[in-house]
Amino acid sequence: MERLTTFAPRAPGRWQIGTVSAIRRETPRVKTFRIELPMWMPHLPGQHYDVRLTALDGYTAQRSYSVASSPLDEGGVELTIDRLDEGEVSTYFHDVVVEGDQVEVRGPFASYFVWRGESPALLVGGGSGVVPLMAMLRHKRRTTPGSTMRLVYSVRTVEDVIYADELDGDALLTYTREAPDGWTGHTGRIDADLVATTGISSGTAFVCGSNAFVEAATELLVDVGFDAGAIRTERFGPTG
Amino acid sequence: MATFFSRGFGGRRRVAEEYADRLPPGQYVETGFPVLTAGVTPRIGDDDDWALTVDGMVAEPRSWTAGQFRALPFEAIHTDLHCVTKWSKFDTTFRGVSLDVLLDEVEPLGAFAMAHSHGGYTTNLPVEDLVDGRAWIVTEFEGEPLPRAHGGPVRLLVPHLYLWKSAKWVAGLRIMDHDEPGFWEANGYHNRGDPWREERYWND
Numbered sequence A: 001m002e003r004l005t006t007f008a009p010r011a012p013g014r015w016q017i018g019t020v021s022a023i024r025r026e027t028p029r030v031k032t033f034r035i036e037l038p039m040w041m042p043h044l045p046g047q048h049y050d051v052r053l054t055a056l057d058g059y060t061a062q063r064s065y066s067v068a069s070s071p072l073d074e075g076g077v078e079l080t081i082d083r084l085d086e087g088e089v090s091t092y093f094h095d096v097v098v099e100g101d102q103v104e105v106r107g108p109f110a111s112y113f114v115w116r117g118e119s120p121a122l123l124v125g126g127g128s129g130v131v132p133l134m135a136m137l138r139h140k141r142r143t144t145p146g147s148t149m150r151l152v153y154s155v156r157t158v159e160d161v162i163y164a165d166e167l168d169g170d171a172l173l174t175y176t177r178e179a180p181d182g183w184t185g186h187t188g189r190i191d192a193d194l195v196a197t198t199g200i201s202s203g204t205a206f207v208c209g210s211n212a213f214v215e216a217a218t219e220l221l222v223d224v225g226f227d228a229g230a231i232r233t234e235r236f237g238p239t240g
Numbered sequence B: 001m002a003t004f005f006s007r008g009f010g011g012r013r014r015v016a017e018e019y020a021d022r023l024p025p026g027q028y029v030e031t032g033f034p035v036l037t038a039g040v041t042p043r044i045g046d047d048d049d050w051a052l053t054v055d056g057m058v059a060e061p062r063s064w065t066a067g068q069f070r071a072l073p074f075e076a077i078h079t080d081l082h083c084v085t086k087w088s089k090f091d092t093t094f095r096g097v098s099l100d101v102l103l104d105e106v107e108p109l110g111a112f113a114m115a116h117s118h119g120g121y122t123t124n125l126p127v128e129d130l131v132d133g134r135a136w137i138v139t140e141f142e143g144e145p146l147p148r149a150h151g152g153p154v155r156l157l158v159p160h161l162y163l164w165k166s167a168k169w170v171a172g173l174r175i176m177d178h179d180e181p182g183f184w185e186a187n188g189y190h191n192r193g194d195p196w197r198e199e200r201y202w203n204d
């Protein structure tokens, strides 16, 4: 078993130029980019990096992306990016970036939506909101496999499942639009029954997704008995 | 000066020139109004359920019930908003009471303030940033009661700093003789948060 994260988050890094060492297609709309960093430092699962793009005339665009990888994957970070059709930065990553390209990033940032070993922990994700939760799940599997952590993950269709081959017994899926043939699990929005299936009815909850998703999911968790003060959220803007 | 260029990046969301000087560095223009909150949206009950308190190192601590607050002089605020998550929103209109009015009544004796909210959120500000017509307690957005997700019924508005300083669901301000990090400031964000200086994170 590997060590649990022991560091405290330090003042975050300066802008640095990383190299894209691997690109993995997760779904038709989502890719994961592994970026090797000259000044890598361990993150807490749930933290994010900022990305800055600069055009030749000096125009820049910045966005934030959660780290998907465990801090035990040293030397780099994995960012999983959902392609928004009219988006500026996500389309650049999807349509332009190839392995070997350099990208400017800095991080890790923010130390609130982070897992520090809390058990039990319930993770609730919608769409690309699963990204920081996956960092938590991956880290937990490697450090404290005996602790209690479960992921409830809401997706539209089977095409939208990010990290599909890593979703094991500790992850529960629900399909909100169209379940695959032969699916016997949950369908429709996350509800009290599905939360009950996790066996976790109190403790810390991490909820991430679009704002509408986070609002609905947190209301539900409060209704089923979670303490509002123990629910942490991360919202990826208005879309989703 | 940027010395690094992103291969093949042209930039899509350029700001019209007339607005360019209103967009702080690193920001892009957003036309919606994204919601960003660390936890659960608190239920504050109906409109008359709240009060606002200013206490701590002041000559005259005070609390205003919703009714008393409504009797104070309201003004319209036309402003741009800047969120540390990179979006800026131009030309918003709020209505509220200037912090100058409230602070005049309590007479602050300390130079720092901690805003605190229902749900436990806090954020720190120098009193300097709250005076001279630059900060308000607002109850209306675009002619409507402030939506709950945006801090309704009542929030702080300090538009010259990143939005996390504009505490939603504000319950009061405590005036202090020393500075202390609030919720986000303790969690990696800059102590002051000036968008024009890109004070986003701890060592910016």
Ligand SMILES: Cc1cc2nc3c(=O)[nH]c(=O)nc-3n(C[C@H](O)[C@H](O)[C@H](O)COP(=O)(O)OP(=O)(O)OC[C@H]3O[C@@H](n4cnc5c(N)ncnc54)[C@H](O)[C@@H]3O)c2cc1C
Binding pocket: A048, A063, A064, A065, A066, A067, A080, A081, A082, A083, A084, A085, A086, A087, A088, A089, A090, A091, A128, A131, A132, A234, A235, A236, A237, A239, B013, B028, B029, B030, B031, B085
């Ligand atoms: C802490 C944090 C962590 C995040 N983590 C992740 C993550 O792990 N994965 C991830 O995919 N995302 C994540 N996000 C969201 C991410 O930062 C970006 O917001 C997202 O990738 C969209 O950026 P973009 O530049 O592609 O789109 P933008 O250019 O910002 O546009 C966003 C949307 O608004 C619409 N839009 C905006 N302006 C216009 C306009 N002028 N005309 C028409 N349409 C417009 C576009 O249709 C687009 O869909 C995170 C956000 C935060 C705050």
